[in-house]
Amino acid sequence: MKTVVIGLGNPILTDDGVGIRVSRMIRDLLAQQQTAGTSGDTIDIKEVYAGGIRLMDAMTGYDRACIVDAMVTGRFRPGEVSEFDPAELCGTRNIVCTHDTNLSTALELGRMLGLHLPSAIKIWGIEARDVTSFSEQLTDEIDCAVPVAARAVLSELQIDADVREAMP
Amino acid sequence: MKKISIDPITRLEGHGKIEIFLNEEGDVANTYFQVPELRGFERFSVGRLAEDMPVITNRICGVCPEAHHMASVKALDMLFGVEPPPAAKKIRELLYMAFFVTDHTTHFYALGGPDFIIGPEAPPSERNILGVIRKVGLDIGRQVIDCRARNHHVIEMLGGRGVHLAGGLPGGWSKAVSENERKEIEKVAKENIDFALFSLKIFDDLVLKNKQYLELVTSDVYLHKTYSMGTVDAQNRANFYDGVIRVVDPEGREFVRYPASDYMQHIAERVEPWTYLKFPYLKNVGWKGLVDGMDSGVYSATPLSRLNVSDSMATPLAQEHFERMFEAFGSKKIDGRYQPVHHRLATHWARLIELLYASEHMLELSQDPEITSPDVRRIPQGIAGVGIGSVEAPRGTLTHHYVSDERGVLTSVNLIVGTTNNYAPMSMSIKRAAERLISKGRLVEEGMLNKIEMAFRLYDPCLSCATHFLPGQMPLKVVIRNSSGEIVRTLQRD
Numbered sequence: 001m002k003t004v005v006i007g008l009g010n011p012i013l014t015d016d017g018v019g020i021r022v023s024r025m026i027r028d029l030l031a032q033q034q035t036a037g038t039s040g041d042t043i044d045i046k047e048v049y050a051g052g053i054r055l056m057d058a059m060t061g062y063d064r065a066c067i068v069d070a071m072v073t074g075r076f077r078p079g080e081v082s083e084f085d086p087a088e089l090c091g092t093r094n095i096v097c098t099h100d101t102n103l104s105t106a107l108e109l110g111r112m113l114g115l116h117l118p119s120a121i122k123i124w125g126i127e128a129r130d131v132t133s134f135s136e137q138l139t140d141e142i143d144c145a146v147p148v149a150a151r152a153v154l155s156e157l158q159i160d161a162d163v164r165e166a167m168p
Numbered sequence: 169m170k171k172i173s174i175d176p177i178t179r180l181e182g183h184g185k186i187e188i189f190l191n192e193e194g195d196v197a198n199t200y201f202q203v204p205e206l207r208g209f210e211r212f213s214v215g216r217l218a219e220d221m222p223v224i225t226n227r228i229c230g231v232c233p234e235a236h237h238m239a240s241v242k243a244l245d246m247l248f249g250v251e252p253p254p255a256a257k258k259i260r261e262l263l264y265m266a267f268f269v270t271d272h273t274t275h276f277y278a279l280g281g282p283d284f285i286i287g288p289e290a291p292p293s294e295r296n297i298l299g300v301i302r303k304v305g306l307d308i309g310r311q312v313i314d315c316r317a318r319n320h321h322v323i324e325m326l327g328g329r330g331v332h333l334a335g336g337l338p339g340g341w342s343k344a345v346s347e348n349e350r351k352e353i354e355k356v357a358k359e360n361i362d363f364a365l366f367s368l369k370i371f372d373d374l375v376l377k378n379k380q381y382l383e384l385v386t387s388d389v390y391l392h393k394t395y396s397m398g399t400v401d402a403q404n405r406a407n408f409y410d411g412v413i414r415v416v417d418p419e420g421r422e423f424v425r426y427p428a429s430d431y432m433q434h435i436a437e438r439v440e441p442w443t444y445l446k447f448p449y450l451k452n453v454g455w456k457g458l459v460d461g462m463d464s465g466v467y468s469a470t471p472l473s474r475l476n477v478s479d480s481m482a483t484p485l486a487q488e489h490f491e492r493m494f495e496a497f498g499s500k501k502i503d504g505r506y507q508p509v510h511h512r513l514a515t516h517w518a519r520l521i522e523l524l525y526a527s528e529h530m531l532e533l534s535q536d537p538e539i540t541s542p543d544v545r546r547i548p549q550g551i552a553g554v555g556i557g558s559v560e561a562p563r564g565t566l567t568h569h570y571v572s573d574e575r576g577v578l579t580s581v582n583l584i585v586g587t588t589n590n591y592a593p594m595s596m597s598i599k600r601a602a603e604r605l606i607s608k609g610r611l612v613e614e615g616m617l618n619k620i621e622m623a624f625r626l627y628d629p630c631l632s633c634a635t636h637f638l639p640g641q642m643p644l645k646v647v648i649r650n651s652s653g654e655i656v657r658t659l660q661r662d
Contacts, residue, residue: 012227013206049331050230053274053297053316101278105296112301113309134212 003043004062004118005153008069010049014135015078015128015142018149019068020047022124025150029161043157056106056117065118066153070142071125078129079141081149086121122156124149186620187442188602188648190656194609197651199599200442201591201624213581218247218555218572222336225568225583233332234267234323235561235586236568238409241336243568246429247555248338248548248576255541256340258533259326261409262353263335264559265530266322268408269315269360271562272471272523275628276367277312280516283622284375288384289615304370315363318356325349340545347540354534360527361485368489368520375517376496386497389604390512390597390623392460393418395450395467397589398474399560400425404505406478406525408560414477415450418462420507424452428558431567435584436465447592448584458595466596469564469589470627471518476508481521483528489521512597515626519562551576561586563628587629597623611648617659620646 007023010016027045048058059065076082086104101109110117126149129139138146147163154161191197209228216224222240226233238260245252252260278297282290286299294302301309320330327333328343335342345353375381400414401407414425415434426434437446438455449455449465456464467473475494481487493514494506501507533539551574558567564586571580601623605612648657 010227010230012212012224048230049227049233053278053313054230054331057317057320101297105298109297109301109309110313112298113306113313115313132206134206134208 001041001063002061003041003064003066003157004059005043005045005066005157006055006058006068007045007047008049008051008055008067011047012134012136014130014133015126015138016070016131017136018070018126018128018138018142018146021138021146022068022126022149022153023047025146025163026153029150029154029163030159033159033161051103051106052101053106053109055103056110056115059118059121060110060115062116062118064120065122066156067121067123068149068153069123069125070128070131072128072131073125076127077141078127078139079145080127081145081152082125082127083152084123084125086123124152186598186602186646188606188646189653190606190609190648190650192651194607194650196599196603196606199595199602201595201598202443202445209583210581214578216578218244218570218576218578219338221568221570221578221581223332223334226332228583228585230331232271232561232563232566232586234264234327235559235566237327237333237336238264238559239557239561239566239568241338242410242557242559243555243570244336244338244557245555246557247552247570247572249550249552250339250546250548252340253541253543253546255344255538256544257410258536258539259341259345259544260336262345262530262533262539263323263326263333264409265526265533266319266326266353266356268526268562269364269523269530270319270323272519272526273312273315273363273367275562276516276519276523279625279628280519283618283625284378284381284516285370287381288618288622292618295618304374308370311363311366315360318359322353322356325352337545339548342545344542344544345540350534350540354531357527357531357534360530361524364520364524364527365485367523371517371520385513385517386511388511390600390626391510392468392512392593392596392600393510394460394464394593394596395423395453396473396476396508397467397469397565398477399428399558399565400478401482403482404477404479405482406474406522407482408522408526410559413558413565415467416477416505416508418460418508418510420476420502420505423450428567429556431556431558431569431584437584445588445591448589449592458592458599460593460596466592467589468593468627469560469586470515471522471562472509472512472515474560475518475521476506479505481525483525483532485528486521486525489524493517493521512593512623512626515628519628563587564589587627590627590629594624594627594629597626606648609650611657613659617646 007020009019011020023045046058126145151163185202187200189198222237225240226237281300282295286295324330327335395415397415399407399411401411412425412427415423417423435448436451437448453465481490497509499506555570566586567584569582572578601620605616646659650656
């Protein structure tokens with residue numbers, strides 16, 4: 001099975017970069033473990049900066065996709081990690097691209113055109129505090145959520161990794 | 169008109185939030201289009217090494233990183249006082265044409281097109297790229313996806329990285345183009361030309377030959393006689409990568425032309441109390457508010473305005489379509505140049521003409537003997553300390569301005585991004601749309617959100633870094649208040 005883990009967001013817009021940070025942590029852990037390839041399964045890690053068709057493009061050719069993104073709902077505590085199905089994906093921040101279309105439309109488009117798209121898509125949203133200031137630093141609670149979200153994704157992938165290994 | 173006091177609540181950050189204030193008669197008195205401003209870019213940048221800017225600024229936005237990368241690297245050429253070799257400039261421009269092709273294609277098929285191809289009255293569930301493809305055929309859908317994919321591949325090949333390219337360096341480009349790469353790009357460019365011609369044909373068949381849509385495009389609903397801005401080459405032909413900034417007045421006479429580095433003598437930014445985003449305007453005309461006309465410094469910087477400032481297009485097929493568009497609007501020639509078209513919905517047409525130009529120019533560059541030259545970099549010898557770089561982003565003139573100390577450490581940074589140029593005209597178009605939908609306190613709610621949205625969608629605003637909180641394509645909330653400032657109606661996309 002081909003899996004893609006996608007960190008979504010803007011790495012210089014404070015907490016908007018949390019998805020990217022989680023994907024980097026997962027990449028580092030997998031590099032240490034070298035688990036990929038043992039059973040013909042592969043896991044690719046990607047960073048994506050806009051939703052819509054761009055996000056759909058990044059998932060094309062994979063059987064399974066895990067997406068990590070920041071969200072601003074006001075319904076969760078900053079730093080709280082929540083899991084969504086694509087059907088409820090309106091909660092996260094970058095899935096929708098104002099420049100083209102939303103992910104569900106993009107996925108429908110891809111399927112209509114016969115592209116190979118993942119049959120399983122899971123999304124982790126991390127409630128952000130600040131997504132409008134330029135900074136490469138996450139705010140404190142959101143920074144703490146990085147290993148939590150990384151562990152959630154790894155557990156979905158049934159990979160036993162100690163996230164503490166990848167912490168600075 | 170009753171005096172309107174702006175409640176502090178209207179200064180709260182909105183996400184594509186539009187406030188409409190009615191007067192005592194219940195007609196539209198004012199509209200406010202609020203855009204959340206991203207904060208602290210200056211603070212974020214000061215103290216960094218200037219040469220890092222092309223790979224930092226291209227992260228400002230996930231939609232137009234290539235435009236920021238190019239404006240930034242041009243600013244660095246000036247800051248380090250180094251002129252890139254011809255091949256480097258051509259590689260930059262070649263990549264930039266591929267970017268324009270992907271960006272304009274996406275806008276037309278996913279954003280602008282649905283209004284015309286499906287119709288402005290259609291329910292939102294159909295008025296999207298899926299509806300377009302159902303109408304024009306699956307094969308077209310594949311072509312759109314293929315067009316994006318092949319041009320993204322070119323961008324990655326030339327830029328070293330897919331999205332946030334890394335090829336630009338002060339004084340040139342980091343990597344030469346091999347003969348095999350050149351051949352591949354040449355093939356892509358040829359396919360792009362076919363695709364652009366085909367897209368213009370769709371526009372012709374489905375919009376221009378449809379009486380209802382043609383009326384919509386040529387009606388005065390979105391007509392604003394503003395100044396137009398764009399970059400032109402030495403022969404006054406549209407150019408996206410390099411040249412001088414030319415501004416023509418609403419009647420089509422050249423108002424001013426200046427090198428991008430002089431922008432501060434020509435552009436000022438108006439601060440209004442109800443929004444964090446500033447309104448750039450022509451300093452030497454002056455700010456008269458959100459109005460059009462010869463005395464108002466409001467200008468537009470869009471695909472349409474780029475054609476308005478150009479005497480001609482630099483490539484033959486684009487030139488044919490350029491003439492066709494101006495003739496269709498009955499535009500007469502003054503001093504050898506067509507009078508500007510002010511019908512804002514024609515921006516969609518202009519965008520397709522630019523798509524064709526970008527494709528043709530990409531082919532020219534890919535066949536240029538110099539494009540494979542290994543001489544792609546001059547090493548800077550000193551630091552001039554000030555760098556101003558400008559390109560035409562798909563959605564308007566983009567300017568980067570850096571000042572550094574003698575070590576090349578940044579001490580000040582200013583950016584005028586494409587969308588910001590059009591903040592005033594966008595606000596005006598929104599007001600015009602609202603006036604058509606609200607009269608004597610009665611609202612035409614049917615399709616209201618979309619009709620208002622059409623008014624700003626044609627400008628292709630890129631607010632993508634800050635506006636994705638709600639489901640749907642463009643989060644949008646319209647708040648209508650009576651003359652006392654009380655909310656009478658709120659419309660929001662579900």
